[in-house]
Amino acid sequence: MKQYVFKRILSTIPLLLIISFVCFVFINLIPSNPAEVALRVRQVPIITEEAIAEVEAELGLNRPFLVRYVSWLFDCLKGDFGISYVNPSRTVAGELARCLPATLQLAGASLVLVILLSIPIGFLCAVYKDGIFDKVMRALVFITTAMPPYWVGLLLMWFISIKLDLLPTSGGGSFAHLILPAFTVSLSYISTYIRLIRNNMLENMKQDYVLYANVRGLPQKVILIKHILKNSMHTCIVAIGMSIPQLISGTIVVENVFAWPGLGTLCISSIFNRDYPIIQAYVLLIGVLFVVFNLLFDILQTVSDPRLRKEGA
């Protein structure tokens, strides 16, 4: 088991290298010259060739591509992601650290909503398959999957904040501010998980172990919760693991709709300002999150399944 975990961790190193490289290459392929952009943002009245060359030297853009990549990579390993082009008084790490908590708060709240709503609803849909509850839920799931989050966000804002005047439309800080964006982010995940859990449970209900549990005269409650639900959740674990980084990165659009002061808002403004170090660090961060959570939940699944545990040992 230990060996398996160790192997899995080692295998992520080349993956992380590739991610960092691809992320660096893509950002550098952007056609506009960041030195020029930096000058413009700093409101330099006349942009001359000399001024551009000066800023290029200042930002280290005149060095060869690979040299820049390697030095950036080593700096990243030390936790130094560089300095914002647009606002040289701020470090990238500082900017990310400033915005990360708000995004984590939003993603965390969404995850809690996803788990709290999708498991019981998926469970009930499976138990009362083809009943009224199941049919209504399936229709809702179908509708909400088809609606893009930014539109849902706007609809909710219009209805709940403006028409009913219950919650603030945008901004951050209080719990009331969190509700609408968290719900918007989680909505499509809730639908996905309701479907996943419902189908998994229905699939499990056909298994021999359920028939045998009935043959042994176990109460329905025990069969449904202890056996069917646990077996169904099991296949959801990896999906949930992958949903966490998706939730963190997926807040971009919703954060902008609700002006939530998180990573997504930072990222979008950096994209508009051509603030490369921040975009780079953001893309890298999300990539690393995907790898780390994938690893974590793979290991978790292996630990929680007696069959895999043995093979992995």
Next chain:
Amino acid sequence: MTPVLEASHLSVTLTVGKKRKQLVKDSSFAVYPGECLGILGESGSGKSMTVKSMLGLLDQHFSITGKALFYGKDLLQEKRETLRAMRGKDITMVLQNPMTCFDPLYRIGNQMAETFAAHTNWSPQKIQEESLVILERMQIQNPKEALQKYPHQLSGGMLQRIMIGLAVALKPKLLIADEPTTAIDAITQKEILDAFLEIKQEHQTAMIFITHDLGAIAKVADRLLVMNQGEIVDEGTYSHILHHAQDRYTKLLIEKRQAVMGRYQQVLGGMI
């Protein structure tokens, strides 16, 4: 003598959408105390369906008519909860695929314990003791360790014996074996059949033994039903059926078997 179980005019119909299919047609039979009734038939002939329908193990797509009297009480009229309480205690079953019948996520000990917990108010210690007794009786080596094992760590034969052990643990009035020898290898098959013979001799438990294997049924069954396409086509003792089969299908089954056995003996004879 009152029969343990008496089915009269039992029919099972499956309705999917607008299609209706009759899986069991107007079947009547009885099992008497201490007797082992064999039900013989090929796959899909409605053997398992017959017993599952009486125990309330079919979902709402199946409609069941007729009567299934268990000591005079009609099982088909009982509430779900009453039936559940009877299953696993008064009427127990041994199923076909031991490898997939246990939940892969729980230890054997846990799954045995939950069965006892559903039917008795035994303390955890008592449950543990009884589980060990069962495993010992079924000749499982290192019973203490076996309780801690997950299903995938045990062989099909062992799981099958645990299933049989669990089925007789609470002294049922009727034991139903649904093709218990189909999914396991020939050597283990013999052990499993011996286990059933032993139960029959020791506890005098009434049994229904479902199989498509004439050899297996010949060993344990006192009386035979032959089912074909949802209908009972022949009934009698093994030798009676062997020599006086009424139905064309039964005759075919016996002929085939005799042909196979004849060929088998020929080959063996040639070798000696």
